[in-house]
Amino acid sequence: MALPAVPLAGLAGVSAARCLICRNCGTEAPLRAQHACHSCFGPLEIGYDSDLLARVTREQIEAGPKSMWRYAPLLPVGQDAAERVTLDPGYTPLVRASALADAVGVRAPLWVKDDSANPTHSFKDRVVSVALTAARAFGFTRFACASTGNLANSVAAHAARAGVPSMVFIPADLEAGKVLTTAVYGGDVVAVDGSYDDANRLCSELTETDEFEQTAFVNVNLRPFYAEGSKTLGYEVAEQLGWRLPAQVVIPMASGELLTKVDKAFAELVELGLVGAPPEGWRVFGAQSSGCSPIAAAMHAGVDEITPVRPTGIAKSLNIGDPAAGLYALESVRRTGGWMDHVTDDDIREGIRLLARTTGIFAETAGGVTVAVLRKLVTTGKLDPDAETVVFNTGEGLKTLDAIDGSVGPTYRIRPSLRAAKEAQLIG
Numbered sequence: 001m002a003l004p005a006v007p008l009a010g011l012a013g014v015s016a017a018r019c020l021i022c023r024n025c026g027t028e029a030p031l032r033a034q035h036a037c038h039s040c041f042g043p044l045e046i047g048y049d050s051d052l053l054a055r056v057t058r059e060q061i062e063a064g065p066k067s068m069w070r071y072a073p074l075l076p077v078g079q080d081a082a083e084r085v086t087l088d089p090g091y092t093p094l095v096r097a098s099a100l101a102d103a104v105g106v107r108a109p110l111w112v113k114d115d116s117a118n119p120t121h122s123f124k125d126r127v128v129s130v131a132l133t134a135a136r137a138f139g140f141t142r143f144a145c146a147s148t149g150n151l152a153n154s155v156a157a158h159a160a161r162a163g164v165p166s167m168v169f170i171p172a173d174l175e176a177g178k179v180l181t182t183a184v185y186g187g188d189v190v191a192v193d194g195s196y197d198d199a200n201r202l203c204s205e206l207t208e209t210d211e212f213e214q215t216a217f218v219n220v221n222l223r224p225f226y227a228e229g230s231k232t233l234g235y236e237v238a239e240q241l242g243w244r245l246p247a248q249v250v251i252p253m254a255s256g257e258l259l260t261k262v263d264k265a266f267a268e269l270v271e272l273g274l275v276g277a278p279p280e281g282w283r284v285f286g287a288q289s290s291g292c293s294p295i296a297a298a299m300h301a302g303v304d305e306i307t308p309v310r311p312t313g314i315a316k317s318l319n320i321g322d323p324a325a326g327l328y329a330l331e332s333v334r335r336t337g338g339w340m341d342h343v344t345d346d347d348i349r350e351g352i353r354l355l356a357r358t359t360g361i362f363a364e365t366a367g368g369v370t371v372a373v374l375r376k377l378v379t380t381g382k383l384d385p386d387a388e389t390v391v392f393n394t395g396e397g398l399k400t401l402d403a404i405d406g407s408v409g410p411t412y413r414i415r416p417s418l419r420a421a422k423e424a425q426l427i428g
């Protein structure tokens with residue numbers, strides 16, 4: 001017998017979400033804006049009514065909108081389209097990348113899940129749509145976040161669409177492109193003299209103040225909802241492969257949350273019978289930059305503890321020195337038999353160019369990290385070149401032009417005459 005669904009206060013649609021549940025000790029709490037367990041301070045995630053989830057069918061999903069909301073039955077909020085705070089992200093291309101496969105030595109099918117095609121050009125639109133839909137249902141009157149760039153873009157744009165004020169906190173040294181593409185939406189942008197981790201700590205402290213009582217910080221007090229949005233990337237890959245799971249996925253890590261949620265999405269699809277269980281399971285690989293690799297370092301050292309670092313390097317969207325989901329990312333990668341690695345700034349630039357040359361996809365630095373780590377994993381024998389693989393491009397190259405400035409440019413410069421064309425040997 002199915003338990004009665006608990007509708008989230010203020011939402012007309014019925015959600016399968018039942019409670020918040022501690023990832024650490026399993027203690028449950030009601031669905032509300034809370035991110036840490038009151039018993040052990042562990043992170044909370046969404047607990048679902050498994051009977052309600054079990055009723056979800058492929059046909060129901062396929063009949064849904066061409067956006068991430070086709071997976072609304074598997075999400076905590078957003079079942080009623082009228083209640084959503086969203087730019088309708090998702091349904092992004094899964095691109096077959098044969099030339100990239102050849103270049104890095106992968107013989108099995110290789111795919112790029114290109115989430116730069118989202119409305120604000122990163123996968124963050126997925127997490128923000130879920131978090132802010134919950135935030136509005138809970139009655140918050142201002143939207144906020146601590147961000148390494150893309151989250152700020154997305155929160156500011158969602159707030160503008162919804163007509164709600166926003167305030168985003170970013171490290172002051174962010175790429176000009178990321179600041180501009182946030183500020184243009186008209187919300188408040190607070191540049192913090194410090195790292196992302198400093199901005200994040202400040203935001204945690206602000207949530208305790210009277211002035212911010214009505215403010216939803218998507219990745220702080222709304223974090224359990226925020227994190228669920230990442231599952232839709234995993235669902236989409238499976239559906240786009242014809243309701244099948246790939247053998248291997250390579251995923252960039254900042255907090256590590258996206259990686260854990262793609263793994264969770266795959267596990268849910270198997271559990272709900274929406275995909276067959278692959279005989280050999282799936283393997284999850286994590287990618288970081290050498291300027292900020294606290295999760296990969298723990299993997300390499302074989303330890304269960306993340307030592308925070310002070311991030312450096314060009315992959316600023318991944319520069320979280322004290323990653324909130326780091327331990328859970330380690331758990332996913334170890335359990336599935338994957339691996340993690342990190343690459344230098346020069347490797348990242350080369351990764352951006354390699355992806356662009358072989359697929360026509362221009363990625364931001366995080367995509368360069370992922371492609372460069374893919375190549376490294378093949379070279380070091382950690383990734384099976386004969387197993388189908390999906391790499392995740394999570395962001396758009398136009399936002400991080402500074403990263404490759406000077407490393408690409410015109411092939412020729414000529415005067416506008418046939419003679420000049422001849423001198424340049426464009427013609428004989």
Ligand SMILES: *Cc1c(COP(=O)(O)O)cnc(C)c1O
Pocket residue numbers: 122123124150151252253254255256257258259317318364366367394395
């Ligand atoms: C935020 C971000 C990530 C990583 O997200 P986490 O869930 O914090 O690991 C990856 N790529 C891009 C482009 C991002 O902006």
Ligand SMILES: [Zn+2]
Pocket residue numbers: 022023024025026027037038039040041042
């Ligand atoms: Zn707990």
